[in-house]
Amino acid sequence: MSDSTRPALHESPIPGLFVVDLDLRGDNRGWFKENWQREKMLPIGLPDFGPVQNNVSFNDEVGTTRGIHAEPWDKFVSVVHGRVFGAWVDLREGSSFGTVFTVEIGPETAVFVPRGVGNAYQTLEPNTVYSYLVNDHWSPDAGAKYTFLNLADETAAIDWPIPLDDAVLSDKDRAHPRLAEVRPMPARKTLVLGANGQLGRALRAQYPDAEFADRGELDITASDFETARPWRDYGVIINAAAYTKVDEAETDAGRAAAWSANVTGVAAIARVAAASGITLVHVSSDYVFDGTAASHPEDEAFSPLGVYGQTKAAGDAIVATVPRHYIVRTSWVIGDGNNFVRTMASLAERGIAPSVVDDQIGRLSFTSEIAAGIRHLIDSEAAYGTYNLTGAGEPASWAEIARRVFAATGHDAASVTGVTTAEYFAGKQVSPRPLNSVLPLGKIEAAGFSPRDHLVALDEYLANE
Structure with a gap:
């Protein structure tokens, strides 16, 4: 493994949340990337979080907006096709509660999201495919442990590229609480x-x-x-x-x-x-x-x-x-x-x-x-x-x-x-x-x-x- 093929890691204001520059290789046929490669990712500082499930979300319209969901597991999120505006809010108990971080990601970028950090994204291109690895299996009762934040929360004040009034949202996401009413996710x-x-x-x-x-x-x-x-x-x-x-x-x-x-x-x-x-x-x-x-x-x-x-x-x-x-x-x-x-x-x-x-x-x-x-x-x-x-x-x-x-x-x-x-x-x-x-x-x-x-x-x- 040479340094030229090793992904690069960037810290964020949210403790434990990292942005990863992936090695995207393309030619006249398309492109290829190693989305998760343990032997390369651990040396740059990513935790060995042990993913056990891979989920994919397809979004056909520009402006599709999902979140803000904080889940009781770690996630490694990336884009297979298209581009998204990603937004994360720390919803864990502690001094960093409410910290916000945003970044645009495409196939060349991934983000490691630690347990308890709220995750959201908004699609910037049609037919966007959003993928994420998680280190616990989803179950019907897992949702009881989620923590949510409203996409329009005034304290987080996320600057969505497409105003939420013009975006595609679910009724559930519209109904999530403001930060003052959020139940922080307790530490493990x-x-x-x-x-x-x-x-x-x-x-x-x-x-x-x-x-x-x-x-x-x-x-x-x-x-x-x-x-x-x-x-x-x-x-x-x-x-x-x-x-x-x-x-x-x-x-x-x-x-x-x-x-x-x-x-x-x-x-x-x-x-x-x-x-x-x-x-x-x-x-x-x-x-x-x-x-x-x-x-x-x-x-x-x-x-x-x-x-x-x-x-x-x-x-x-x-x-x-x-x-x-x-x-x-x-x-x-x-x-x-x-x-x-x-x-x-x-x-x-x-x-x-x-x-x-x-x-x-x-x-x-x-x-x-x-x-x-x-x-x-x-x-x-x-x-x-x-x-x-x-x-x-x-x-x-x-x-x-x-x-x-x-x-x-x-x-x-x-x-x-x-x-x-x-x-x-x-x-x-x-x-x-x-x-x-x-x-x-x-x-x-x-x-x-x-x-x-x-x-x-x-x-x-x-x-x-």
Whole structure:
């Protein structure tokens, strides 16, 4: 592909609406164009919107005027024959509501129209053929989600080449409301799965307007999950749900439950996200590695030791196939709920001197920090892919963290005895643990998010308990 055949992209005053100059090639027989060519369009900046339906409108009279219709899907509009005056009005919720853009288009021009932007056109030549690709299938109930604006709205003040009194309009289009009465189209929603887990509760603070669902409300392993919601209404799914009973996963019943939630369920979410252009955020784990390396970068090959780690690795591999995905890999999670820090604080208060493993090394990941990092990746539109996200600072062992908890709560840190993992689990049927869970943070820091020191965050967490 040479630059001479690559289409050119032009921005408009409406966020996300682009004009595209197409390469129109003609000779004595007529002309040819690539109306939509994904491999050429994505590099110039068009979104990979995934069209699924092509519609064509034939207009035999000059002055035929259609719109202004804002639909719940993205459109890529162009002209096959003739010329039109195109007009677009932003009817989405937000600061750009009411912004107007107009341009004349013919076969050599196309316009990408994002969801919620009102679309209208007026034919300038007879026998005009207007074509548009959309990324959702039309259905009889789709019209209930449309938003409309009157073609003659005085606020938009579109300068139609042919006055509307002389144009060809439908009665429906004449009856659409003025801008002051328009119902703005809401943004696509965010859905958080695993609403009642430690991370789910932290995500509520970051996304107060999101939808939250636990397994009782929306079961990702259910056979009807993929039809359980109008998925095109969602822009982001954050999957904070998982089977996390590491040791029970080694039992017959636990193994089946872990594979069901962490693989079969994740596969269903991934299919929904891929089919509906949803950004999928999936929370991963240090258990996808065996812990033998000094640290585990995002691109390290999977080497899980136990069933839980195997299911998380399989889930990561599935999510990586979704075009818009963030895999957020974390470790040693601490939040609102039962966790290691609270257990140690409770033991200290009760005067119990625990034995704690001192050969497992890592960094704590506080759920508030994970939630903030997820929000940053989404809001900054960071490159899709896998990101390690834990606390920063010097790694420590579980025993060192336990001693810090004892000291911070006014108890004797020497009460904590360090033991090896082998000694601690001797005679018990448990899952093997990675001894080194350190995840380097260079990639997420390069994306603009710098996690706090995990030991400083620990002190703050204890101070607020």
